[in-house]
Amino acid sequence: MGTTGGPGGRRVGRPRVSQRPDSGLTPRAELLTAAADLFTTRGYAATTTRTIAERAGMRQASMYHYVSGKEELLAELLESTVTPSLTYARGLLADDVTPAEGRLWELCRTDVELLCGGPHNLGGLYLLPEVRAERFAGFHAVRAELKDTYRQLLAATDAGGALAKSELDLRTDLLFGLIEGVILVHRSDPERPVSAFAEATADAALRIAGI
Amino acid sequence: MGTTGGPGGRRVGRPRVSQRPDSGLTPRAELLTAAADLFTTRGYAATTTRTIAERAGMRQASMYHYVSGKEELLAELLESTVTPSLTYARGLLADDVTPAEGRLWELCRTDVELLCGGPHNLGGLYLLPEVRAERFAGFHAVRAELKDTYRQLLAATDAGGALAKSELDLRTDLLFGLIEGVILVHRSDPERPVSAFAEATADAALRIAGI
Known part of the structure; x- marks a missing residue:
């Protein structure tokens, strides 16, 4: 996944809060990938929707266009x-x-x-x-x-x-x-x-x- | 474990914030039991040291006389x-x-x-x-x-x-x-x-x- 562009020094550490990564994934798939990574490395309870959204290159509010929240992401990952x-x-x-x-x-x-x-x-x-x-x-x-x-x-x-x-x-x-x-x-x-x-x-x- | 005594209506739901339960366990064992129950039902990340202490019938500050924190409790439970x-x-x-x-x-x-x-x-x-x-x-x-x-x-x-x-x-x-x-x-x-x-x-x- 690309990490170029965007201002540095953000809380989450990846410079793409308002910029979609150029992975070729749909926004929903991008959110699922971000959630899978965060849930398995940091833990489910410790992961916030804000962190997932930022990792997926979107603002938290935009995330809710695609999924209802982290429970939906977990359910879809489990079913997969x-x-x-x-x-x-x-x-x-x-x-x-x-x-x-x-x-x-x-x-x-x-x-x-x-x-x-x-x-x-x-x-x-x-x-x-x-x-x-x-x-x-x-x-x-x-x-x-x-x-x-x-x-x-x-x-x-x-x-x-x-x-x-x-x-x-x-x-x-x-x-x-x-x-x-x-x-x-x-x-x-x-x-x-x-x-x-x-x-x-x-x-x-x-x-x-x-x- | 006994649930008698103590005023009701506390946030955690069990009336023993400042009162040790009469389980006969040592304070450390009481903390381990509380942690085992909370970690396996609510999850590790979602459980606070305060909740563990209250479930074990002691104040949060007292807990640190017996254990260094929830990591120590988890480590001991895993080793057990x-x-x-x-x-x-x-x-x-x-x-x-x-x-x-x-x-x-x-x-x-x-x-x-x-x-x-x-x-x-x-x-x-x-x-x-x-x-x-x-x-x-x-x-x-x-x-x-x-x-x-x-x-x-x-x-x-x-x-x-x-x-x-x-x-x-x-x-x-x-x-x-x-x-x-x-x-x-x-x-x-x-x-x-x-x-x-x-x-x-x-x-x-x-x-x-x-x-």
Whole structure:
């Protein structure tokens, strides 16, 4: 992102309060990028809407043309960590040719790549106390549907099909726990190449599932 | 904790600003309990030292007789999530009678019970951006030593002993990722009985390890 132009010495440290950066992003995307960076490095509660607006190169008042506030930005960032996986998972569920074992493995691999692949560790925001609020029901619904897709794919495998419902639910939780647990692993070692790690995690997930 | 006595209508909602609760805890333990509750429900950044002090039944100025501030409380809470497991793990490492497979299983089970067993989901604090700071080096060191104990126990198993170092490190990360991932699973379903879940997670961890 460009940092040229504008007077220096502003409180936030970047000289672009009244000037859009030349990133090519839409104002809304610029706000999301700024929020992702600030929420994951300074923390959600410690970040003000003013700081987000300034980082995105606009005044605070202009920001409200694009978003209702930082809760909306957080909700959209959280949903962006699960929606692509869910779309992919729905396609895998509809595939009645590939064996379920292979489809479950692909879902695990893709999900890990998504969680570890972006420039920000957005999964770290899952544990914010604020995320329990009703405002984030959309995120929780998408995440629950994604988890249910794991359960359905697991149930379609030979090993999963032999399990009682309570045991199937438990294995789904453990499998999904491993996949989301990569958020913590990735946080400890952000430099690890994602691709091989995603495949190893998918292998481990299938071992958990008993496949 | 008792809530009797004291005038009502205070800002924080609990009538004990200048009165210690009759919980039987030391002032420091009272502060830690208050901080654990506030950090996990309202969030770390959103919690003031004043609120912690009032919840613990003392004035803000008195609090500084016992702790240096909320960073110290957070550091101690974080360390409390790993130190008991590390103590237990050191004992397991020194045990040269029980097979390594059984010791690794016991460590997994105990660690999950610890992470899910307390009244607060303190593991959720691991992902706070603030925790990256130098102030929390003690927590990171204890956590790294705990993870290294997992690695050593895994290496002592037949399956782990056959692995190259890079593969052993990766399996350790996945195994430790599953154990810490229970923080997210527990958050989604806090009512689940911990004991059976801890055993199932330990079984799954050994399957990940290839045991």
